[in-house]
Amino acid sequence: MGSIGRIVVVGGSLGGLRTTEALYLGGWEGEVVVLSEELHPPYTRPPLSKTALAHGPDASTLAFKQRPEAARAQWRHGVRALACDLAARTVTLSDGDVLSYDGLVAATGVRARRLPAPLGTAGHVLRTLDDCRNLRTELVAGARVVVVGAGFIGCEVAATAVGLGCSVDVVAADDVPMQTPLGTDVGAAVQRRHEREGVRFHLGRQVAGIVEHDGTSLVTLSDGTEVLGDVLVQAIGSAPSVDWLDGNGLDLTDGVVCDNGLRIGGRPAAVAVGDVARFPNPLFDDVPRRVEHWQMPVDTARRAATTLLADLAGAPADPTPFTPLPSFWSDQYDLRLQSFGAPGLGERVEVLDGDLDGDAVVGYHRGDRLVGAVLLGFPRKMVQVRRMVQAALTAARERERERASSVGVG
């Protein structure tokens, strides 16, 4: 390594790309090497279950617009980081190379989970452009599609498949779709919309067996129900890609635990961004959490780059707490769902405006605090609802700080 210094970015998708740009924009003069196990240039994933699945994915239209700074980095596609030694500051690559570095960015995101063996090999998952291409070829009019999992991606695939003329069954262990992030009432309302489009749900049951024969999959559920499909999609969530960080004494139970400045395990000159980063957000509390939403790689990239550049310069890190507002959207039929804050932390759900079978604004409260809101439709209320959630969380945090300082804590 030359004297100019090197930052290695592991993962070349949204988080890796935006961190690379932010590093150069922040004044980094050294090398940046981006390791990307995928062969495609960085592309956006949300359309993979929506428009790109409906119309066929096109790598060029999905590719991110990049700042010119991104081209200053050395992009190594088709290369996977196998291991990392944080103490020695080296990364071992799948092509046999060992790269030393001054700074490290973990941007490895998540992988699609599959059912446990022997069920896991059956059917499709949907995480990458290639997954989308493979699934798209089978979603022909009249095909019987079985979706295992009723989270966002499962529901979006169901909606897209219906739009393509498929007949769709959704199987899930939860009692309603999207139960964990949105709660029972909103999940049930979304279920009704799917059912109006002809989707059949088999909820509150596990998959007990899958038999693949002659191009069909026979899925047997824990209560003995059998569902037959020509196409099977496993959409049962994700697993953070952290195997390459093993052996460093880190907490890798659900992503990589970071401090509020996104330092991996609180160690200097190593940061994590995007879906893989589990960090405390003082907007809510001090519990480290991962957020798998498109906006989060963008927000964490800026902050992680600032932290890393300060560490590499031996300068103090930005003392301002990092408090990004989580947000996401989902498109199912003509329904746009938008979420701000952390509805999943809510204990009490309240319809603030409209009704759940039409357009609605739904508030999620924890104790006396509004912690999140979801819009079903109501696109014109987006800015107003976002501001409402931001203001409520900021005010609650201020009150908490005042209370803590009045009793002499922190």
Ligand SMILES: Cc1cc2nc3c(=O)[nH]c(=O)nc-3n(C[C@H](O)[C@H](O)[C@H](O)COP(=O)(O)OP(=O)(O)OC[C@H]3O[C@@H](n4cnc5c(N)ncnc54)[C@H](O)[C@@H]3O)c2cc1C
């Ligand atoms: C089908 C789908 C639909 C979605 N829809 C929405 C939506 O509507 N709204 C929303 O807010 N969010 C949505 N998301 C989530 C959003 O796309 C993610 O939050 C975002 O992609 C996370 O970016 P990331 O860079 O952190 O991780 P990723 O996009 O997962 O990228 C990580 C990259 O690192 C690579 N990698 C992993 N391990 C290694 C290794 N060891 N060495 C080298 N490279 C490695 C991976 O191959 C991958 O290219 C959706 C995701 C999917 C899959």
